[in-house]
Amino acid sequence: MVDQVHKEFRRRDLLYSGALWLLSLIIPDPQLHYRREYRFRKRDLFYLLTILLLPLIWSDPHFHHIMVLGGIHGILALGLTLFLGYAGQISLGQAAFFGIGAYTTAVLTTRYGLPSFLAFWASALTAFLFAYLIGRPILKLKGYFLALATLGFGEIFLVMVRESPRLTGGVIGIFDIPFFSFAGFIFDTYLKQYYLIWGVLMGLVLFSKNLIRSKMGRAFLAVAASEDGASAVGIDVSRIKLGVFVIGAAFAGLAGSLFASVMSTANPETFSLNLSVLIVMMVILGGMGNLYGPIAGAIFLTYLIDELSRYQEYSLPIYGVILILLLIFFPDGIGTRLRIRLIYLISYWGRKRRREKVEL
Amino acid sequence: MFLSVEEIVKHYDGVMALNRISLQVRKGTVKGLMGPNGAGKSTLFHLISGMERPDSGKIFFKKRDITGLQTYEISRLGVGRTFQTLQIFGNMTVVENVLTGMHSRIRGGFLSSGLYLPQIKKSEEIAIKEAKEILELLGLFGRWKWFASQLSYGEQRRLEIARGLAAKPDLLLLDEPAAGLTYPEAKQLAQTLSRLKEAGLTLFLIEHHMGMVMEIADEVAVLNNGELLAEGPPDMVKKDPGVIEAYAPRR
Amino acid sequence: MDIIQILPQLLSTGITFGAIYALVGLGFVTIARASQIINFAQGEFVMLGGMITFFLLNKIHLPYPLAALFAILIVVIIGFLLHLLVIYPLRKASLPILLMATLGASLFLSSASALLFGTLPKALPPFSARAPFEIGNISVSPQSLWVLVAAFLTLFSLYLLSHRTLLGKAMEASSTDPLGADLTGISRNLMIFLAFGVSAGIGSVAGIFITPIFYVSYHSGILIGLKGFIAAVLGGWGKHNGAILGGFALGVLESLSVAFIPSGYKDAIAFIVLLLILYIRPKGILGSPFIDSRRW
Numbered sequence: 001m002v003d004q005v006h007k008e009f010r011r012r013d014l015l016y017s018g019a020l021w022l023l024s025l026i027i028p029d030p031q032l033h034y035r036r037e038y039r040f041r042k043r044d045l046f047y048l049l050t051i052l053l054l055p056l057i058w059s060d061p062h063f064h065h066i067m068v069l070g071g072i073h074g075i076l077a078l079g080l081t082l083f084l085g086y087a088g089q090i091s092l093g094q095a096a097f098f099g100i101g102a103y104t105t106a107v108l109t110t111r112y113g114l115p116s117f118l119a120f121w122a123s124a125l126t127a128f129l130f131a132y133l134i135g136r137p138i139l140k141l142k143g144y145f146l147a148l149a150t151l152g153f154g155e156i157f158l159v160m161v162r163e164s165p166r167l168t169g170g171v172i173g174i175f176d177i178p179f180f181s182f183a184g185f186i187f188d189t190y191l192k193q194y195y196l197i198w199g200v201l202m203g204l205v206l207f208s209k210n211l212i213r214s215k216m217g218r219a220f221l222a223v224a225a226s227e228d229g230a231s232a233v234g235i236d237v238s239r240i241k242l243g244v245f246v247i248g249a250a251f252a253g254l255a256g257s258l259f260a261s262v263m264s265t266a267n268p269e270t271f272s273l274n275l276s277v278l279i280v281m282m283v284i285l286g287g288m289g290n291l292y293g294p295i296a297g298a299i300f301l302t303y304l305i306d307e308l309s310r311y312q313e314y315s316l317p318i319y320g321v322i323l324i325l326l327l328i329f330f331p332d333g334i335g336t337r338l339r340i341r342l343i344y345l346i347s348y349w350g351r352k353r354r355r356e357k358v359e360l
Numbered sequence: 361m362f363l364s365v366e367e368i369v370k371h372y373d374g375v376m377a378l379n380r381i382s383l384q385v386r387k388g389t390v391k392g393l394m395g396p397n398g399a400g401k402s403t404l405f406h407l408i409s410g411m412e413r414p415d416s417g418k419i420f421f422k423k424r425d426i427t428g429l430q431t432y433e434i435s436r437l438g439v440g441r442t443f444q445t446l447q448i449f450g451n452m453t454v455v456e457n458v459l460t461g462m463h464s465r466i467r468g469g470f471l472s473s474g475l476y477l478p479q480i481k482k483s484e485e486i487a488i489k490e491a492k493e494i495l496e497l498l499g500l501f502g503r504w505k506w507f508a509s510q511l512s513y514g515e516q517r518r519l520e521i522a523r524g525l526a527a528k529p530d531l532l533l534l535d536e537p538a539a540g541l542t543y544p545e546a547k548q549l550a551q552t553l554s555r556l557k558e559a560g561l562t563l564f565l566i567e568h569h570m571g572m573v574m575e576i577a578d579e580v581a582v583l584n585n586g587e588l589l590a591e592g593p594p595d596m597v598k599k600d601p602g603v604i605e606a607y608a609p610r611r
Numbered sequence: 612m613d614i615i616q617i618l619p620q621l622l623s624t625g626i627t628f629g630a631i632y633a634l635v636g637l638g639f640v641t642i643a644r645a646s647q648i649i650n651f652a653q654g655e656f657v658m659l660g661g662m663i664t665f666f667l668l669n670k671i672h673l674p675y676p677l678a679a680l681f682a683i684l685i686v687v688i689i690g691f692l693l694h695l696l697v698i699y700p701l702r703k704a705s706l707p708i709l710l711m712a713t714l715g716a717s718l719f720l721s722s723a724s725a726l727l728f729g730t731l732p733k734a735l736p737p738f739s740a741r742a743p744f745e746i747g748n749i750s751v752s753p754q755s756l757w758v759l760v761a762a763f764l765t766l767f768s769l770y771l772l773s774h775r776t777l778l779g780k781a782m783e784a785s786s787t788d789p790l791g792a793d794l795t796g797i798s799r800n801l802m803i804f805l806a807f808g809v810s811a812g813i814g815s816v817a818g819i820f821i822t823p824i825f826y827v828s829y830h831s832g833i834l835i836g837l838k839g840f841i842a843a844v845l846g847g848w849g850k851h852n853g854a855i856l857g858g859f860a861l862g863v864l865e866s867l868s869v870a871f872i873p874s875g876y877k878d879a880i881a882f883i884v885l886l887l888i889l890y891i892r893p894k895g896i897l898g899s900p901f902i903d904s905r906r907w
Contacts, residue, residue: 328700
């Protein structure tokens, strides 16, 4: 896009492109998949350093707490972006897999005294198995019907949780889940939890990145673009869909496990439809078809909800309005739209100055 | 017989799309399939590639019964195809489209791809090299980093053929490859196709451009209203009274 | 208690609930027939219909019929606004975005109504004499009959609208072939706009008729809406009589289930039915004119 706008090179273009380069480090690249071949870029280094150093520079515990939540949401969004952003399928049931992960950890650690490290993996496995079982019949659906079927699964999950109090504590939920610990090291402060969650998230980002640049990533995009075309080149469409659904669910299960061991509680209110909507919003606002965007979207929306909670009973209506406005003004993601506007504006200023010179 | 269609019947809500069609394609030849609109040509391709099921009849490929197999299974057995309405992957670059065509030839599952094991890396590198060769063959090399949706219509058609070739099929079904192409583009396409034939690929193509079919096809079959009108070498079919009647009916 | 004994009573409750789901389902179908959009805020229209009538009746002290009329009017205006402010700006957006936008609208409407009307559940007085009458050993409340009448009247008028008037044909055309409708000079946006109004009207009517039977609170909209949608899918997505049939089937199934499983699971029944119908026969009982089109 940039080279189409700048027809000839001027000295001030150096300034513009410098500014754009700086901004491009911060704003998620809408066409990240354009560079799927490369492995580790400056951008990745920048993100990595920011994540590692930010909590040390900004040592406000509340900020750490927001980032812990944001990281958990980021894992959820990352799982969904593979399904929604790359494979083009919609799911409103992510909250249920999140809940399955959380309850698995909660039950295993409080009732059976399993170490949280093992419960962590068990959660992913449980979410994986549930997704495998329901994915088979559900994933032949498309569009609204798929959305509705996954939503239905989420509601059934909630009813099950509420109605089996002996296992899940019913509407009250489970309390006093032990903090995550590994080899005697307990993650009991926000800062420690921050590094735990963002560490897990980085691992999952690496996994997803590899997936995306391999043949599987191309198969996801092919399924999203044309199922007929995909099957004609030998892609087993239903297997790919099931695979990506199951991976997303396993990510959600991990996130749920981390959530349970960080917040020490699990109750059904958390895993309602609103959370599923929130996760889809993160992916949409982050931009479909890129990996970092949804994580940025997760941090942004987590921060937004935290800010809004100050307004108490007004927070939900304001939240609804903000969601709709964001959708109307940034339907293809905040980063994408901002970047397009920036490029346009910069080129517009350039042209305007040039024009003024001619007139003088 | 390489590909053999036997007594295929297909109805759509009472409309007879194909009525007891039998035809064969020999290895290493180019077979043309012609007929007016609605004759059932695309339906036949859909049946061969497994996108639809025949009501009765059998299809054999390399002496194997492929009736009722899934599309991707048939594709993996070596039947590639292109579509009349383009089905390219506009959300990927040109080279990635071709790499997607190699899907079943590149190694790796979900887990090994996610961990990017060394063998995956190696197999990807080989695949990219091969993809560029295929793009060179179809004259798309200069566009390899473009998004497929940015290509012109003719280039998209060629890209679809490139993608079909990437799977190294033994038989390639081409559904109107020259539709919507300009004259020079169609001419170039005919050259490419005959080069593929020389390389030993079996082609089965639906085409309206009489000239092109006559030029490259070894054998032609003509369908009309779900019936097989004529089959044989192009010169013979051209003179068949039934074919003339179907294409230029007397008032 | 013997199941056989309570069966007729359960059936009659089921039919009442079925009529409610049918009405809500009709609202979904109306919009779907004009635009292939699924409006997840449909349930909120129902909730608002009941809430606003309650407010006009008890706080402003309007007479009952007038309060109901004004409530319908207000909800129809809300429906129009929903289209103008949310759906119209997103007319070119992709499916997930439209879906999220209607869910966001639903969230806004329910939380705003909690703010305006309070969080306590509300009930309206029944339309006619309170005493339920007995048929055999089943007691039927008169309000249930009112709901039935409302469902069938709505079905009848919708049928007339879509099959006997040019407007209905135009709406249908703009759904099945948007481009073709544009080319023949039908204003697609106007059709969707009208459909939102009509469907909001149906929703509010449903709300007014059911609030005397069960309590409506600010968060009950989404569940009623989803069940109405499930009813419409069950009967045959996009068909008016399908929505009615699906509604009754769902209502009866739900209320019969109480006899066999703990009542806490009642809300899960609808979704289990949904998953089953989508798996076995996505076209629904009566078949669907839309199910083969591209968007599903």
